[in-house]
Amino acid sequence: MARIYFKCVPFSKEQVTLALESGVDGVIVPRDTVESVAHLSRCPVLAAEDVPSVSLNEKADEEAVLQRLRNGESVALARGWEIIPVENLLAQSDNVLAEAGSLDEARLAAGILERGVDGIVVLPEAVSDLKAIVAQCKVAQAQEHLQEAVITRVEPVGLGHRVCADTISLLRRGQGMLVGNSSAFTFLVHAETEHNEYVAARPFRVNAGAVHAYARLPHDRTCYLGEFRAGQEVLIVDADGSTSVATLGRVKIEVRPMLLVEAEVRAxxxxxxxxxxxxxxxxxxxxxxxxxxVSVVDLKPGDVVLCRTDEAGRHFGMRIREDIREV
Known part of the structure; x- marks a missing residue:
């Protein structure tokens, strides 16, 4: 997930304010304005003189940029960069910044090598696209491949500790989190967006499941629901497989009666x-x-729900290749 910086040169207080309200990760301004801008938000403010713009016109330019990055310098690839040189730099450095003057250029930078550059420097000519750039290049994540699974068993199992994941975002119908006993098979647990006569909707909440369950996170990681903490970023998944990032505002772990739900995907x-x-x-x-x-109290064998299947095998939330079986 790329960091988004807004480069406000020449300086405009109105544009900087818009950038901060749009959710950028930092701003780049002339050195003599750094101190005043730093009082506007708790957000990195960089001097433009410390993040020079460099052009990639030939192979020697690429090699020079790589050496500067290895020396710990911050440079931004000037607008007009081409994909192959950027791929070469990404293969050898973890701090590649690239300028973008439009939403399309930002999307391109965010998708190079399916990983994207480490930072997108949005130029003033793209200020009107800032909110869309943040939404699509910072908040949005890779598409998930969801499959239809057939419910085979629904059974009460007594009491257990369950985790409510309360985000600082309002989720909508069709959205939720991927949760399961195994990282190889996760269920799309729906957010509490629905009203009923007894309980008001809580569209910020996913009542995600038992403490031991895996939850799928951004960047192909997982963690146990019991490890959730306020301020942590979690992956929100839509029924069509599109994804975004939300931040946890609160985590509630309480003892409640539980159900065991089992399903299978036939391929x-x-x-x-x-x-x-x-x-x-x-x-x-x-x-x-x-x-x-679909409410779990109405769920029955033969019903179809959305799930995600994968290879089993995680260590501290990161994918590993190992002979492992989770049941």
């Missing part, structure tokens, strides 16, 4: 099976195709 290459423990309450829902929320 030509075989059958994948998975399970999840969810609170036994009407407000907890899985997600059916089309983004339809």
């Amino acid at each position: 030509p290459e075989g059958v994948s099976k998975g399970a999840v423990f969810l609170q036994n309450a009407e407000t907890i829902r899985l997600t059916a195709p089309g983004g339809v929320p």
Whole structure:
């Protein structure tokens, strides 16, 4: 996920204010304005003189930039960069910044090598696109491939500690988090966007499941629900597979009656099976195709819900290749 900087040269207080309200990670301004801008927000303010713009016109320019990056300098690839030289730099450095003068250029920079540059420096000519750039290059994540899974078992299992993940964002119908007993099989647990006669909707919340369950995070990582902490970024997934990032504002762990839900995905290459423990309450829902929320109290064998399958094997949340079986 690229960091987004706004380069405000020549300086404009109105543009800097708009950039900060748009959610950029930092601003780049003339050195003599750094101190005054630093009082506007708790956000990195860099002097433009310390982040020079450099052009890549030939192979020697690429090599010179790489050497400067290895020396700890900050430079931004001038607008007009081409993909191949940027790929070469990304393969050898973790601090590649690239200028963008439009939403399309920012999207391109964010997608190089399926990883993107480490920072996008948005130029003043793209100030009107700032909110879209932040939304699509910072908040948005890679597409998830969701599959239809058939419920095979729903059974009460007594009491357990469940985790409510309260984000600082308002989620919408069809959105939730991928949670499961195994990182190889996760269920799209729906956010609490639905009203009923007893409980008001809480569209910021995903009642995600038992403390031991895996949750899928940004950047192909996982963690246990019991490890969730306020301020942590989590992955929000839509029924169509599109994703975004939200920040946890609060985590509630309480003892509640639980259900064991099991399902399987049938594919030509075989059958994948998975399970999840969810609170036994009407407000907890899985997600059916089309983004339809289905309450766990109405769930029955034969129902179809959305899941994600993967290879098993994680160590401290990072993907590993190992002979491992989770049941």
